[in-house]
């Protein structure tokens with residue numbers, strides 16, 4: 001009888017281990033599929049206007065149904081697996097009791113065992129059986145938990161290629177905001193073979209406005225992304241006031257030195273006050289209002305019944321493009337950055353909003369190093385330096401007047417936009 005018990009217990013544990021490994025894989029696949037399904041739903045809901053505009057509701061629903069169906073099948077398989085394991089374990093353990101009774105009965109009938117001894121043995125073996133039975137009930141939760149845990153640790157153990165903190169800072173006194181690209185070569189990590197910038201050299205003097213123009217896809221936004229240190233260069237070096245930006249604390253760099261205003265400003269689903277304060281969380285309400293005034297936003301904010309406490313909705317959906325942009329400018333101004341990066345900040349606006357936002361930007365630019373990426377060339381005519389990028393290489397550089405007289409790339413770009421006469 002003891003032999004039966006000794007055989008059963010390790011068998012249950014061994015089968016559980018093998019089965020558990022298989023089910024953990026199924027559980028990981030099921031969870032990955034649920035994640036994919038949720039992402040499809042999230043994308044469709046958050047881009048509901050685009051879905052509506054293209055009448056793609058049915059296709060989006062079909063896509064979601066397909067993914068959800070797959071998630072359902074995987075979860076069903078997992079459920080069946082766990083169910084079969086629990087059923088098998090229970091049968092095995094109850095079989096153990098039956099065998100004990102059968103063998104005990106036989107030994108009793110042949111006087112090799114007393115009834116008391118059989119009862120004592122049964123009690124002991126049932127304790128083991130119940131414990132194993134409880135373990136099998138926990139088995140499903142353990143499989144799911146271990147699979148979830150390993151996915152969580154996978155993300156937690158990911159190491160950012162650019163660390164968030166660490167490195168030196170430049171003292172307020174020495175911080176001027178002069179940026180220099182020296183022989184920079186860069187390709188995005190996901191497309192290593194496509195070189196976006198090749199031996200790129202550019203000096204942005206402190207306190208000056210430099211505009212980068214060029215046809216779409218020529219690497220303008222990449223220049224800004226590299227200054228923000230969203231990526232590190234493959235070769236060469238980018239310096240701020242002579243310091244390699246890789247040696248500077250990225251958190252300090254983004255918090256104190258750089259201010260980015262992008263084409264599509266991202267607002268959070270909270271009040272206007274909190275959205276502006278995001279630029280410098282320690283600011284008082286008065287400082288927020290001051291920044292809003294500078295950004296030409298105070299008047300429209302005050303015209304709302306709840307003023308600065310107006311909730312902007314998810315991603316600022318209740319505001320117009322120009323209003324969102326001015327809140328983003330106020331946010332950047334509150335931070336009071338030494339370098340202002342404007343990535344096509346007005347290109348999504350109509351002419352009227354562009355004028356208002358442009359005026360706000362003109363105020364924001366004062367006393368800072370500014371890098372502007374512009375599609376509408378009319379907005380950068382006053383820039384101190386205009387750089388024309390073509391396939392990641394600077395093909396022209398100068399002021400608006402110099403480049404117009406040259407009749408080269410810049411001239412043809414402005415001519416295409418009919419901002420200077422062809423003559």
Ligand SMILES: Nc1ncnc2c1ncn2[C@@H]1O[C@H](COP(=O)(O)OP(=O)(O)OP(=O)(O)O)[C@@H](O)[C@H]1O
Nearest residue numbers: 188190191196214215216217218219220221222223
């Ligand atoms: N995250 C990324 N991963 C891989 N390639 C990218 C990534 N972002 C941009 N690219 C590629 O890098 C090239 C330059 O893109 P970039 O956005 O810098 O151009 P751009 O001149 O700013 O264009 P646009 O004026 O249309 O915004 C393009 O070919 C683009 O496809």
